[in-house]
Amino acid sequence: MGNFANGHYAGSSSEAWMTRKGNVSTMRTHGPDGELAPFHVDYVIGGKRMQDAVTVFPDGRWQVLPVYFHVADRTWVDYTEAKQGPLSPEHPFYWTNARRMANHECLDCHTTALHVDYSEATRAWTTSFVDGNVACEDCHGPGSRHAETSEPADIVHPVHSGAVGMSACARCHGPRRPLFSLLDSEHQFRLGDAYDELYDPIVVTMPDGGASPDYFVDGKPKTSSFEYQAMLQSACYRKGKADCLTCHTAPHDPKHNATELRDTPAALCGSCHAEIRAAGAAHTHH
Ligand code: HEC
Ligand code: HEC
Ligand code: HEC
Ligand code: HEC
Numbered sequence: 001m002g003n004f005a006n007g008h009y010a011g012s013s014s015e016a017w018m019t020r021k022g023n024v025s026t027m028r029t030h031g032p033d034g035e036l037a038p039f040h041v042d043y044v045i046g047g048k049r050m051q052d053a054v055t056v057f058p059d060g061r062w063q064v065l066p067v068y069f070h071v072a073d074r075t076w077v078d079y080t081e082a083k084q085g086p087l088s089p090e091h092p093f094y095w096t097n098a099r100r101m102a103n104h105e106c107l108d109c110h111t112t113a114l115h116v117d118y119s120e121a122t123r124a125w126t127t128s129f130v131d132g133n134v135a136c137e138d139c140h141g142p143g144s145r146h147a148e149t150s151e152p153a154d155i156v157h158p159v160h161s162g163a164v165g166m167s168a169c170a171r172c173h174g175p176r177r178p179l180f181s182l183l184d185s186e187h188q189f190r191l192g193d194a195y196d197e198l199y200d201p202i203v204v205t206m207p208d209g210g211a212s213p214d215y216f217v218d219g220k221p222k223t224s225s226f227e228y229q230a231m232l233q234s235a236c237y238r239k240g241k242a243d244c245l246t247c248h249t250a251p252h253d254p255k256h257n258a259t260e261l262r263d264t265p266a267a268l269c270g271s272c273h274a275e276i277r278a279a280g281a282a283h284t285h286h
């Protein structure tokens with residue numbers, strides 16, 4: 001999606017020049033040492049609202065290039081700089097550093113069955129995955145046995161799987177701290193595992209009782225994709241047991257588009273809040 005035909009972006013500390021020759025897209029920007037150099041775009045993440053370009057370093061680190069493409073506005077932006085302030089090469093969020101390493105920070109939510117390894121001998125990373133996006137086995141679990149037997153019991157059907165089904169969505173639709181290192185391959189999430197055994201969701205209150213810096217004082221999240229946390233903290237989930245699949249269809253279902261709901265919001269909410277729905281204008285004042 002990115003406009004690589006002679007694009008340019010200049011922020012307070014980052015600057016980038018985008019070019020495209022044949023199939024090769026390149027971003028020229030300040031590198032690990034702060035010096036300008038060209039970086040090849042090897043992969044992209046997203047493409048619906050935003051698209052981020054990724055370059056693979058010789059030691060196998062996938063780094064998210066500093067400037068993102070805003071699809072609707074067709075402009076280049078630097079949200080990291082906007083959030084963190086001007087970035088120097090020492091800053092953890094400077095694009096060549098650890099917090100911008102996609103194999104570590106992004107790919108487990110943007111691929112299917114990610115596997116990352118590090119060799120101490122060669123000091124290099126290797127990265128592999130089954131599908132380079134959100135795909136069948138993210139929500140249905142390992143499927144090779146089911147492909148041979150066609151038995152419903154050999155695959156996860158999220159809607160009929162209680163907490164396992166909900167963890168299929170929660171794992172990606174809510175920021176969290178993984179409890180095990182990415183290199184501990186025994187303990188990477190596979191559908192069927194209990195969410196709470198592997199992740200600690202980032203919620204308003206910190207374990208020590210303080211307020212999380214990821215929320216404003218009124219509890220509103222500072223960044224995006226907090227759907228799981230929003231749900232966890234609602235009475236609709238705690239008392240009514242509403243979960244993602246009460247309201248959302250399968251995001252891949254060919255009969256629906258990705259954002260389609262099982263019914264109109266009024267009908268969905270009204271299924272549990274019938275009196276409020278029936279009260280109409282007396283409740284809404286509209
Ligand atoms: C905890 C899981 C998770 C992690 C980690 C994560 N993302 Fe995402 N990302 C999501 C979800 C979920 C969405 C969809 C947003 C929504 O909820 O509407 C998304 C959306 C996006 C989009 C917009 C996609 C589009 O088509 O418009 C981009 C680009 C993106 N993420 C890049 C990244 C990058 C770069 C990183 C690492 C620095 C990252 N993400 C880490 C879960 C994650
Ligand atoms: C983002 C999660 C997600 C992904 C990715 C996903 N599914 Fe599903 N799938 C679901 C959910 C949720 C349901 C239950 C739908 C419902 O009851 O409305 C479902 C239902 C199904 C069903 C049963 C349909 C039925 O009538 O009950 C089949 C078959 C299926 N998926 C196959 C696939 C295949 C094949 C892929 C990959 C091409 C895939 N799914 C990818 C979430 C997902
Ligand atoms: C492996 C991570 C992953 C899983 C599992 C997952 N999602 Fe997503 N979801 C994403 C990402 C990333 C996007 C952004 C679009 C994209 O890049 O495909 C997204 C997009 C969506 C959207 C559309 C929002 C938009 O941007 O238009 C909905 C709705 C959604 N997901 C609901 C669900 C539900 C419900 C489940 C559980 C059945 C689920 N997702 C499971 C990662 C995931
Ligand atoms: C599966 C049932 C269910 C669904 C669906 C549902 N709710 Fe709820 N909701 C509840 C229950 C149960 C309570 C707690 C009621 C009580 O304590 O009297 C609640 C409480 C609330 C509250 C009170 C605030 C709070 O968190 O304590 C609001 C507001 C609310 N719901 C709005 C909505 C809206 C808007 C929708 C549709 C998007 C919705 N609900 C869908 C079951 C549900």
Ligand code: HEC
Nearest residue numbers: 169170173227228231236242243244246247248259265268
């Ligand atoms: C009580 C009903 C309800 C529940 C439960 C619920 N959602 Fe939603 N969700 C909605 C409604 C309504 C919207 C707004 C749809 C719109 O604007 O058209 C929405 C919007 C979204 C969007 C943004 C879609 C877009 O177009 O940007 C995502 C992503 C999403 N929900 C994911 C989830 C996930 C993941 C869960 C579970 C953790 C969840 N939702 C639980 C009703 C619900």
